[in-house]
Amino acid sequence: MTAQLAVALVLGVLAAAEDLRSRCVPNWMTGAAVIAAVLVAVGGGWHALARTVAGSAVGFAILLPLYALGGMGGGDIKLMAAFGALLGPSAAIEAAVFGAVLGGVVAAAARIFAPKVRSIPYAPVLVLGSWVALWGGGAHAF
Numbered sequence: 001m002t003a004q005l006a007v008a009l010v011l012g013v014l015a016a017a018e019d020l021r022s023r024c025v026p027n028w029m030t031g032a033a034v035i036a037a038v039l040v041a042v043g044g045g046w047h048a049l050a051r052t053v054a055g056s057a058v059g060f061a062i063l064l065p066l067y068a069l070g071g072m073g074g075g076d077i078k079l080m081a082a083f084g085a086l087l088g089p090s091a092a093i094e095a096a097v098f099g100a101v102l103g104g105v106v107a108a109a110a111r112i113f114a115p116k117v118r119s120i121p122y123a124p125v126l127v128l129g130s131w132v133a134l135w136g137g138g139a140h141a142f
Contacts, residue, residue: 007036008086008134012127015079019123025075030082037085051088059084059092076122083130091133099129 011033015025034056041052060081066072080099084092102125110117 003040004037004086005134007033007040008083008130011079011082011086012131016124016127019075019121023121024073025079025123027075027078030075030078033082034085037082040086052085055088055092056081056085058089059087059096062093062096072122076126079123079126080130083126087130087133094136095126095130095133097129098132099126102128 011029014029018029019025037052037056038049041048060077063072063077063080067074067077080092080096083095087095099122103120103122106120106125110120
């Protein structure tokens with residue numbers, strides 16, 4: 001198992017569990033994941049480090065409009081930035097698309113089976129989307 005995969009697995013499990021429990025993804029969790037991604041990237045040289053920074057920026061920026069419109073919380077954006085740092089910019093986009101599709105399915109199911117639910121915790125679908133992008137070949141090892 002690569003360090004990148006280990007960080008993605010631990011981050012995913014912790015973030016999804018915390019969001020389901022408290023509807024919050026704490027800053028310490030996403031910050032630690034970004035730091036871990038940078039530390040993993042340092043071993044791969046400047047190119048890997050640049051890819052990590054670009055991935056984090058793309059992960060953050062792709063969800064920023066949804067946050068600005070009130071469609072999701074800040075923890076979700078920071079979680080996507082952390083996954084972007086682990087995945088790189090192109091796979092961060094893939095992860096966000098996979099997460100959006102999964103989120104749509106979960107939201108539709110919530111509307112059907114629990115019509116009084118106003119919102120869903122979004123970290124679990126971002127985690128699944130990121131894992132799909134990671135295991136689907138979108139992310140490249142440092």
